[in-house]
Amino acid sequence: MEIKTVTVIGANGTMGCNIAGIFASFGKCKVYMVCRSMEKAQNAIPKSIKSIKAEAIGDRYIPATYDDLPTCIAESDLIFESVSENFETKKDIIERIRGYVQPHAILATGTSGLSINAMAELYPEELRPRFMGMHFFNPPYMMTLCEIINSTYTDKALSDELFDYAENVLHRAAVRVHDTAAFLGNRIGFQFINEAMQYAERYKDNGGVDYIDSIIGQFTGRNMAPIATGDFVGLDVHKAIVDNIYANTKDYAHDTFVLPGYVQKLIDEGKLGRKSKQGLYKTVVSESGKRIQYVYDIATGEYRERVKYRFPFVTRMIAHLHAGEYAEAFKSLENNHSVEAEICLSFLIKYVLYSITVARTSSDDIRFADDAMATGFGWVPPLAVIDALGGVEKFRELARDRLSSELRAQINLDETLKDLPLPSKYDYRSYFKGKQ
Amino acid sequence: MSKVYVMGGSQPDFERNWSREGKNVIAMLREVIADGCDNAHITYDDIIALNEKNRVACFVGSYLSELYNGQSHVGALLTEVNPAFYGVPAVRCEAAGASGAAALDAAVTKIAAGEADVAIVVGWALVNSVDAATGASYVSYASYMEKESIGVDAVMPHQFDQLVGEYLKRYDAPKDRVMKSLAHLAELGYENGKRNPKAQTRKLYMCEEQANMRGCATNPMIGEYLAQSDANMVTTDGAAIVVLCSEEYKNAHCADVAMPYVKGRGVRVAPMVLNEKLALAKDADCLLPWTKRAVDEAYAQAGLTVDDIDVFELHDYFTMSEYMLLSCIGLVEPGKEYELIESGKIEFGGEKPVNPTGGFIGGGNPQAAGSVRMFLDIARQTVGAGGKGQVEGAKNGLMVSFGGVATSNYVFIVGM
Structure with missing residues (x-):
């Protein structure tokens, strides 16, 4: 597959701009940066260069507007649409470009949740085989996951070529995913985050948001605690993703995608998270210049100072992880039967089971769930969690012991854990941090 | 003199930032020693048994751990990793950026002299405990500070x-052409690093054009000629381990296993002060005569010439160090290195591949771990275990590591 010229439509958005950088750098492509105005396109170019930290790629960009689309599209080997997540907006773009697409060109959308099939049907029949989803994660330069999603019309050989191009030319961790709601990485990741938000509500009298984040923090295999991650992503974005999954899927975890009321309330108040300087957390700088972290207290509906919880099992786990004693760290978790340790272990178990369940239905290979979580979220991959906890038999035993009977009744453990490609290709040790 | 065999070894992912992970040096050593021993098929029980007869020793390469980690006595620190090391002779070796090579040299000497059957060589660095600027200033200590650091921030x-x-x-x-060739070496480092699953820069982009745009905002100058792209990163945490054994041990315990052995080595220390080094070089046939001499002595000991070497790992602390070494190892006459680079001969797939792992620039350079990693990689190449970076049919590999500006020079030739 030879891709020399790429058109990125919506190149001034965060994702469009940064993905253009991936094509311009690793892909060595000439990139048309198409935006609604020339000013936006011109402003997007330095941002794109900066995202790759390489001025040498500067002469590979050409700013353009929607008026230039006929020329850009006619010249492009790959057209990457990255406009806002609105079906009508995307439809408008498809209508503008479909008359100019070269017979050999690939049509890709960067949607994170809209139906690839429905979008494919907006193209004339002869172009539908050339259309597919190409879902990058933010920031794409450091998060290398790229989900390739076929529609039912996609030419599979062409999709294989794009997969190979993403992997070997763009240096992405390419995974093949079916056209299901939120695809693979976000479905697994936002299930975890939303359930953590639900638990915060359930345990609001114990502390709520910071209480739950302290139980499943960095020492459980992530760079940031889950609710803080939702706050970082933006609560409005979080809501759009979980609402989409709730509306379009029906599995045993369905209820865990219901957005908690307190999160909706914050969204309604414009408190969207870090981007609006307040959400579930906010940082207040005191008169003396000290930065104090506040958290939204669900029970009172007010912000209060974040509590530094010190649960004995967490203290022990962190001490062991700090010194590289992984087996001892997981033993500390397993042998502690406090409410907090039980929540922590059950979240890890549920994460693994849901990841496998989704990977079995939404991708061709369970290992893609590992790739998705490692390279899209920076979380310990699910199969690596099984390795960390002592292998599949030990994991099965833990799942039987620690999950509620209601949940166990909905999950066929033996089927879920059957024929897993273990061990994971990812080393779990780097993911479990020796800190809160 | 016993032959010294390479049983195996390991390195962690050099992309990892252990401070950010909240891990200490013992965590790093526990991982790398467990992985390396596993790869070498040697257990802690084997170490205990060898130790009963005083036939095992450990050599730890470490540089500036006092500054980065507030920790000295890092040979003895292995006893914190596992009680199997109680009683095992363990010593720290230091030769600035070649500290790991100094540890390797001590280990090879010990086995060759018949004083040990197994030697465990570890190099490590945890540098992200300080910010990058502070770390860069520490590295200056490889020069003669009193004379050479006057009025210079980063020596x-x-x-x-x-x-x-x-x-x-x-x-x-x-x-x-010289500057373009140096930029090309930077590009090759990143390009080769993409084949190395443990390279620090495997997500990062670099091309010759960018490396040659010295002085732009994304490639600031670090001197009159060189820019940031000419240097390896100073933010690599990591460790590497190599397990060596005597011929007797190999014959007794793993006779059927194909293992590379150390065919030759050369160690020479040049004058510490750069100006003295350069003044002496005026009468020599190259700019780094002591480095070349170490290389020549390694070739002589191995009974090999450059024609017999299939793969090289050269110390690319800066592009200029790799550049200078190309003539020291005999691939080209001094002064014509740029022609060799332009020819493509040293690229992966070329006739004489250099740094197929990405070297320090692409792979990362956790200081004392760097040269242990180089040694491990040439050994792996000779048994076909180079992964995607495997040089087809490699039988002999050569590495050159040095501390300071080609001051403490270490050369090893490993082969089948």
Whole structure:
């Protein structure tokens, strides 16, 4: 597959701009940066260069507007649409470009949740085989996951070529995913985050948001605690993703995608998270210049100072992880039967089971769930969690012991854990941090 | 003299930032020693048994751990990793950026002398405990600080830059071609690093054009000639381990296993002060005569020439250090290195591949771990275990590591 010229439509958005950088750098492509105005396109170019930290790629960009689309599209080997997540907006773009697409060109959308099939049907029949989803994660330069999603019309050989191009030319961790709601990485990741938000509500009298984040923090295999991650992503974005999954899927975890009321309330108040300087957390700088972290207290509906919880099992786990004693760290978790340790272990178990369940239905290979979580979220991959906890038999035993009977009744453990490609290709040790 | 065999070894992912992970040096050593011993098929029980007869020793390469980690006595620190090391002779070796090579040399000497059957060589660095600027200033300590640091913030970049100027003058070399060749070495480092699953830069982008755009905002100058892209990162945490054994041990315990052995080595220390080094070189046939001598002695000991070597790992602390070493190892006459680079001969897939792992620039350079990693990689190449970076049919590999500006020079030839 030879891709020399790429058109990125919506190149001034965060994702469009940064993905253009991936094509311009690793892909060595000439990139048309198409935006609604020339000013936006011109402003997007330095941002794109900066995202790759390489001025040498500067002469590979050409700013353009929607008026230039006929020329850009006619010249492009790959057209990457990255406009806002609105079906009508995307439809408008498809209508503008479909008359100019070269017979050999690939049509890709960067949607994170809209139906690839429905979008494919907006193209004339002869172009539908050339259309597919190409879902990058933010920031794409450091998060290398790229989900390739076929529609039912996609030419599979062409999709294989794009997969190979993403992997070997763009240096992405390419995974093949079916056209299901939120695809693979976000479905697994936002299930975890939303359930953590639900638990915060359930345990609001114990502390709520910071209480739950302290139980499943960095020492459980992530760079940031889950609710803080939702706050970082933006609560409005979080809501759009979980609402989409709730509306379009029906599995045993369905209820865990219901957005908690307190999160909706914050969204309604414009408190969207870090981007609006307040959400579930906010940082207040005191008169003396000290930065104090506040958290939204669900029970009172007010912000209060974040509590530094010190649960004995967490203290022990962190001490062991700090010194590289992984087996001892997981033993500390397993042998502690406090409410907090039980929540922590059950979240890890549920994460693994849901990841496998989704990977079995939404991708061709369970290992893609590992790739998705490692390279899209920076979380310990699910199969690596099984390795960390002592292998599949030990994991099965833990799942039987620690999950509620209601949940166990909905999950066929033996089927879920059957024929897993273990061990994971990812080393779990780097993911479990020796800190809160 | 016993032959010294390479049983195996390991390195962690050099992309990892152990401070950010909240892990200490013991965590790092526990991982790398467990992985390395596993790869070498040696257990802690084997170490205990060897120790009963005083036939095992450990050599730890470490540089500036007092500054980065507030920790000295790092040979003895292995006893914190596992009680199997109680009683095992363990010592720290230090030769600035070649500290790991110094540990390897001590280990090879110990086994060759018949004083041990197994030697465990570890190099490590945890540098993200301080910010990058502080770390860069620490590295200056490889020079003679009292004489060479006056009025200079970062001595190492300054001195390698000085070396470029001296080279251009001595050989009247075409500056544009030399600088472009240095930029090409940076590109090759990143390109080769993409094949190495443990390389620090495997997500990062670099091309010759970018590396040659010295002085732009994304590639600031670090001297008169060199820019950021000419240097390896100073933010690599990591460790590497190699397990060596005597011929007797191999014959007794793993006779059927194909293992590479150390065919030759050379160790030479040049004058510490760069200006003295350069003044002495005026009468020599190259700019780094002591480095070349170490290489020549390694070839002589191995009974091999450059023609017999299939793969090289060269110390690319800066692009200029790799550049200078190309003539020291005999791949080209001094002053014509740029022609060799332009020819493509040292690229992966070329006739004489250099740093197929990405070297320090692409792979990362956790200081004392760097040269242990180089040694491990040439050994792996000779048994076909180089992964995607495997040089087809490699039978002999050569590595050159040095501390300071080609001051403490270590050369090893490993092969089947």
